[in-house]
Amino acid sequence: VSARSHERDKVTALDQGADDYLTKPFGTGELLARVRTAIRHTRTASGNDEIAQKGTYSVGDLVIDYNKHQVLVRGGNVKLTLSEFRIVALLGKHAGKVLTYDYIIKELWGPRAGSGNQILRVNMANIRRKIERNPAEPEYLFTEVGVGYRLAEGE
Structure with missing residues (x-):
């Protein structure tokens, strides 16, 4: 003004x-x-289109079904919140690659989102509890300390 x-x-x-x-x-x-x-302008509607792939992504017993908006582990439907699903979907889209904290935050919460990664860390902890057999020894969701997160590369 x-x-x-x-x-x-x-x-x-x-x-x-x-x-x-x-x-x-x-x-x-x-x-x-x-x-x-x-x-x-801060909403990420266009980001949703970019994240929402078609078909499925799978690695081991983990399947991301983009069409049904579901994540299955060992054949069971994992009940994820919308934010949790969007994180997993984004990581699945870039499986095998490390996505920085800032990149994930900007993609999911928009360009005006703060640079703090606390909300992301909380969501990732919840996702790990729901997906991993042992969250302390992940099979699918890996933390690259000080950098970001990576989803295991698919078959």
Whole structure:
């Protein structure tokens, strides 16, 4: 928000990283509309399309069924929350590759998500409890300490 209304001031601000520029005076309706737009841009609907592959991915006794939105381990359906499924689906899409904490967070929670990885760590701990026989000795979901996570490469 600025009292400067010259085009060059707006261009400079936007070129330096501003997502929007609102000049004073402004109405409440315009401010609220811009806030709604900013919130819409932080949602990851397009990220969902990228994550949601077709078909299945399998490694060992783990199967990710993208069409049914399910994860099966040893033939049983694992009850994952939406966030947990999205994490597993993203890791399955890039199986065998290490995905950094920041990459996973940005893909799943949007570009405005904080850089802290606590929410990701909590979700991964829950996923491991549900998927791994022994979470302390994982077969499928590996932590690359200080970097990120990796799902075992499929057959």
